[in-house]
Each structure stands twice: as structure tokens, then as C-alpha cells.
Amino acid sequence: MTTRAPSAGAQTPDVVQGPQGVPTVPGAVPVGGRPDPRPMSRRGEILYFALRTKKVIIGLTIIAVFLVLALIGPIIRPGDPDALIGPLGASPSADWWFGTTSFGQDIFAQFVYSLGSTFLVGALGGGIAAIIGMTVGFVAGYRGGWIDEVLNMITNVVLVIPTLALLLVAAAYLSARGVVVEALFIGFTSWPWAARAIRAQTFSLRSREFVNLARMSGVKGLRIVFGEIAPNMSSYLFLTFILLFGGAILIAATLDFIGLGPTSGSSLGLMMYDAVAWSALQLGLWWWFIPPGVAITAIVGALYITNVGLDEVFNPKLRNT
Amino acid sequence: MSLQVTDLRVYYRTLAGDVKALDGVTFGIADGEIMGLAGESGCGKSTLGNSLIRMEGRMRHVGGTVTLDGVPLPIDDQADMNHFRFAEVSIIPQYAMSALNPTRKIGKMVGELVATRGVRYHDIREELERRLELVGLARDVLDRYPIELSGGMKQRMVMVLSTLLDPSLLIADEITSALDVSSQRAVAQTLVEFRDRGFVKSMIVVTHDVSILYQISNTLAIMYAGKLAEKAPTDVIMSRPKHPYTRLLISSLPEIGVRFEEQRLTGIPGTPPSLLNPPTGCRFRERCPIAIARCTDEEPPFVEVEPNHSVACWMAS
């Protein structure tokens, strides 16, 4: 009966339950039949289909637009984005593209600076979570036995703990916080579902022919994981990273909004926090709180859509249906 | 004639183009006939079996007709075809062991399924239990979930369920490939018994295991690259095959129970042509030891060279 415990995914296809319950179904993820003898042509094929999949194009375009804004924004509006340089609570105009706060801060300047930290938190937090998730997943899935049991237990514990609550407590005690610290916090708490999914995939790859072949020819543990198993689920790992990226952005926004974000600098969550704290709602200063929310929704949504599109690219089975 | 298939063409749509999995197939099956359908994997034999009952997502009916007991089958119309499925044409699928809904009690599922055919579970229950007994299943399997049955039990359950409404044509798709030799024989014998008792009128047994067909089939049809190569009574084809491919197949046949597919490379050198853009002329000529110039230019028709013996080869007539 231990094998049939109805914990997540026990008898269901390997469903990756993404952040905020966005599940993707990698039932057909090409967790490789065998190593492709023609890596170049496969890569070429993936690029070919990626650039012809509408979801990927839309998603990447949206992300690119915001990324460009984040990069050139600080050049257009140099100086401290929080400086009190404009009229108080002015609506968007030719001079003040996104209007100003009730203190006279330039919202467009805050916005473009915040975009940068949003991408940073997403990439760093998502990256750390992906690395931890992969390490735990690979080791648990490949080694099995008691190591698997222990790692599984840890994963389940972290999975059940509402990590945001944990983050709150930890962040509350840190008097000075930066974007990097925030990303670290997020990375260290949002890996469990990824670890679980990667463990399942590793598990199913472990007994495949080519892995056995490598093992028989004397290749050792880690080299098998990184030389044989990881390349065969690289597309899957990439999709996992995209979901973690989006998840990290949302978590960061939540932290910032409670006032536990970076203590210096700006972020999209902080902009919303300020807007609510200084009654932008009651004053009708919609230009204060609409842009940051639109940006987060658009970036995270674009990441999710890219993820789905790439899933179709990686899985020929899903194409054309 | 129970089943008559005429010039059937079914293609798979892919991004690279149409894969011509069935490219003009003609044959008939008499009442009470068990026809074995053999060939290498990818030759279109499963496509043929499936297209007679349910075309899947990317299969497309391009041409040809199918009639069953004189009635044309609307094989390209999913909704119309539903009137024939189960009651007239039925299938024991390749995946029989995972064909039962895991979260329904088997009896309940059978009841819900026959109800969609206007048959009341209550009325058929007695016959169902009799047939279960025939295949060696206790009647209490109906109160169990599929997970409680072994693989072999599930397969027998599917065999009984698929034939419960006494269909005219049964398609058995690779049903022995997952079994050990003794179970294979038992399953094959059950099929014959179903025919003898009139549960099914005629049968197509799709397999790459010729030795099983030798035991149970009345006629044998050999497929190659989307076309029929030869069809004849089993003993005729085993003793006097006319198509060079059939000949190679049979001569490379190892002892009973070993599948010839595994021996293909040593048995017949070369690989079948791509069905994306099959070459003109005879599709076997690249691997054929007796090919002549005509084989490159003209496609040999599938013709009856002796009573009940049809071949597609210029050298056979």
C-alpha cells in the first residue's frame, strides 16, 4: 500500500503543478526515447517550430518589449526615480507619460526602474529554485533508496508549509533587504514542486536503455545524471525554469506589497503598496496602480504562454491539434 | 461475403505531408472466416484494423469503400459510424490491459456502455456471466475495479466485453504481443471458440506473430508498405507462397513463438520505403531478390491468380 499512497501524482500522469496551481501536462514531454543522433538538426527543428508557434511568438514579444523598456528606461529617465520632481498627482501627459504620484514622483521612471528588479528577482529567484529543484530531483530520482525517502520527506514538508508565511517572518526580522536577498528567499522556498516533477522524470529515465548502457560502460553517478539524463530532459528543465521564473515574480510582488520587499530601490509590488498606502484608490489616481499590475500580469502571463507554446514545440504530439 | 474492402486509402496528416499508411487495399472476408493480417511494424496493418472501426485524430479517409453484410460502413463519419461500433464492428485493442476505466467498477462500466446501445444491463447480465465463465473469470469481477485484476484477467474481460453484443466483425489488434507463449495460445484458442459459438461472425487478427496465425486463422493476408502483398488460405500461403516478400517472411520464420520482426534484419535485408513519398512501381523491389525492370515502372496489381489466392507481383502470374 505504500506504493499507492494518494499523495500528489501517485497514480496520475506526471503533472507539473506550477506556481499558483498552473499545471502543465508534460505527459508527452519527450523525456527522451533515446539520445538523438542528430542534435543539430533537432535543435534546428525546434527553432523552426518555435518561430512558427503563435504562442511562443506572442509570449516572447511581450517579454522582449518589457525587457527593452527595463534596459533603456533608465537611460531615458536618468536620476533617482523616487525624486520629487513633478506636479502632485498629475494624470498622464506628454511630459509625464504615466503621470505622477501624489508626492510628485515620476511614475514612468519608477516603472522602468522597477521592471529591472522584477526581471532580476524572476531570473535569480527562479534560477535558484530551479537549481535546488533539479539537484534534489536528480539525486532523489537517480539514487533512490533512503536518500530518496529523506529528500522526499523534506520536499513534502517544504511543499506543505505555506512558504510565503515563512518568508514574511524571515523578511520581517531583516532590517536591510535588497533585491538579491529577496530572490534568495524566494529561491530557497519555491523549489519543491519542481523537485518533485524532476524526480519523477528522472525516475522514468533511470532505467532506459541508454542510461543502462552508460552505466554498464562504467560511467559514474553524477556523470550519468549530467551527461545522459539531464540532456534528455533539457526541454523539460527549461519549461520548469520558465514557470519558476513567473512564480518568483508573483511571490516578490506579494512580499513587496506587504512591505517586506527591498528596503532600498523600487519594485512593481512596492509601487502598488505605495499607491494603496497613500490612498491612490480613494483619490482616483489610477495611473499609479494600473501600470505595475499590468506589467506583472503581462510578463507572468507571457511566460506561461511561452511555456505552453514551447511545450507544443518540444512535443511533436501536441502540434497541429 | 461478410466484409468487403475496396481500394481503401487512409493517410495520416503530418506537417511533412501525407503518410500513405493504407494505399489502395482490396480484400473480402467470408462469414465465419478468421483472417490473419501480418506484416512488419509500420506496414499499415494496425491502420487497416483501426480504420474499419475508428479513425483516430490525424487519420484521413482518402478513398475506397467498406461494406459489412452488404451495408456500406461510413468509416469517415465519426457520428454515423457509432451505430455500427460495438454492435456490428468491434475491437479488442492492443492496449486491452489498460482499456478499462480505472475508477469505475467493471460491471458498472459495462452497464453504462451497453445502455448507450439501448441494451439493459439487467437483460444481458446472465449471458455476460456465462461468457465470463467461459474465459475463466468469476462473476464477481464485475464488482471489482480494474486495478484488482491481473493483466491477463483484464484482457479476458475486454475480450468478453468487446464481443458481448455479438458483432459481425471483430478486429483483434496485436492482442498476443504482451503475453507469454502459453497465454498466447490460450487467447488464440478463445478467439476461435468465440467464432465457433457465434459470438462473432468473422474476424481480423492483426499481428506480427505469424506462428499464432498459423494456428488459428483460415486465411492469411500479408501487408507490405501500405499495400496488400498476398492473401490466401493459411495452408496455401504457408506451403506455396507466391509473393517474394511472403516467401522471405516464411523462410525466415523461426521456431514457433519467436516473433519474426525481431529477426527482420537477418531475415530480409533492407528497410521498407518511406510512406511519405512512396516510390512508383512495386514497393518491395528494392529488397526483392527477383525484381525485374517492369517492377520499377509499373505497380503490380493485387489480382486473384488462383481461386481465393491473390498476389501483387509481376513474377507470380
Add this chain to the structure above:
Amino acid sequence: MRRYFGRKLLIYAATFFIAATIDWLIPRFMPGDPVQSLVSRTGFGLSPEGSQALVTYYNNLFGLNHPIWEQYINFWASLLHGDLGRSVYLTGRPVTSVIMSAVPYTLALLIPAVLLSWWVGNTIGARAARRRLLDNVVLPVGYVLTATPYMWLAIVLAWVFGFILNIFPISGGYSYSLEPTLTWKFIGSLFSHWVLPFASLFLVGLGGWAIGMRNMIIYELEADYSRYLEALGAPSRLVRKYAFRNAMLPQITGLALSLGVVVAGALVTEIVFSYPGLGKLLLASIQNEDFFLLQGIFLFIILGVLIANFIVDIAYVIVDPRTRVAMSGAEE
């Protein structure tokens, strides 16, 4: 069966133990001295002696003057008595009672929002799967909703329905002019204040469930049992019914997994609407450096999530015959 739930309970107990320990560890091992910073921030204008007295007072209050292992045991001892300390910012009220007065508001938001968004989302997703027209609406809307930060949807709803249209109040749990009494007027006020925070939690959750269910159904419709049913000419109504039932199971598991995120969403949603639940309390405790209160809220959330997880486990066993069978088999 008993063994299974025993195992689950053990895991949850271990989780609670670990979480509570972390909760206890954080203030003690974080860089800096929380008591010092507390005093320096709250004890304005005190003489050095005065602030020293305050430090001693706080050290006693937090029990920091005892050896570390004794502090840990004391922590558990008082925790098991339901004593979470006293709230500094609410002038010494017991944390437990402060939290208990906020919990009903949070639960009133969370439980209907979680269950309804789960149910409605699954229903919509199941309908959309393999139906081009509906799918083309459900998929993009679902992705937008699920990518929306909870607080932002809350802000937008408050702005549109509270500020522009002025239909619903956007602040508080009930009208400030009313006293909590059991009158229709008060209940009506409670309801109108509840609508927007509920709607925003409900909507964000909806998208994820709809997309998840849609994907699961597509997956199930490809499964062997579905193909067999279709080959035997079962109408799509029956095939979908079976697929739905099977797709439901991972969604139940998903419900448990999503709880942590939804709770966080409820907290920030409450903050937007100044809704008098745990979220608002949390914000106050952070802003006022009320660490007893903060830790208490954290423990309450953990406990709630664990209990909810256990309920989901029970529901799963009831719905999935396979686990029931496997368990009764093990006990025979």
C-alpha cells in the same frame, strides 16, 4: 486505512514541528538583536537607564534571559497551552485571542473562494477541453487571471466597483457606523464588504483551475480507456464523464498544493480592502514590529494549511476507489 492516515498525520506533525521550530529560531538567529532594535524604535526619548530597563523588560518578556534549550522547551510548553504570548502593539492582549477574533473573517473569505473557484474552474475547464470555440476564450482569459497578482486584481476591483461605480464598499469588514449585532442590517453590511475581496480571490483562482482541468481532460481523452470507449461507440457524453472523474483526482491533489499560495493571496487581498482578517493583522504586526503577534499568525496559518491538507487527503481517498482498494487489500 488507519496506517495510511497515521502516516499522513505523522508527516503533518513533523511539518508542524519543523515549522514551529523555524518560527522560534528566526528571531534568535537573525542578524541583529530584535530586542535592541525594538527598544530603539519604540523607546523614543528614554534615558539610557530607561532603555536599559526596557531591554531587560523585553528580555524577560521574551524569556531571552534563560539558556537557549530552556527557551525552546518553554516555547513548546506555552504553545501546547495555547499561549502565544501577548501582543505588544495591542497593549498586551493575548495573541491567541487577537488572532481568534480575526480568523473568522479570513475563513469567511478563503473557504468559499477556494471551493467555488475550484469547482467553477474545473467545470469550465472540462467544458473547454477539445472544444475550439470555448477553448479560445477560456485559455487566454485563464492565463491572464492566473498571472494576475492577487492584490492587483483586488485593487482594480476596488477601483472599478468601489470608486468608479460606487456599488460596494472598499474598506473594512462592516460599516464603521455599525456595532456588531445580529441584525439584518449588520449582516447586510458584512456581506457587502465581503463581496469584493471574495470576488478577487475567486477570480484569480479560477484561471488556474480552468486551465489545469482543460489540460487534464485532454490528457485523459487520449488515455487508453477513452480510446476504447470511443472505439466501442460510446457517446462523447459518457467518455467525457469518465475523463472528468479521472481528471478530478489530480485536481484534488492540486487543491492541497495550492493552499499556501491562496492563503498568501487572501492576506494581501485583505490588506487592500482593510478587511479585518489575519492579513490586516499581519500587516499591522509587521509595521509595529509586534513579533509575538507575527509568530502567532504564522503558526496559525501553518496549522490551518495542515488541517486543510488532511481534509483533502480524506476527500481523495473517498473519491479514488483505487486507494480504497489498495488500502483494504493491505489490511486483509
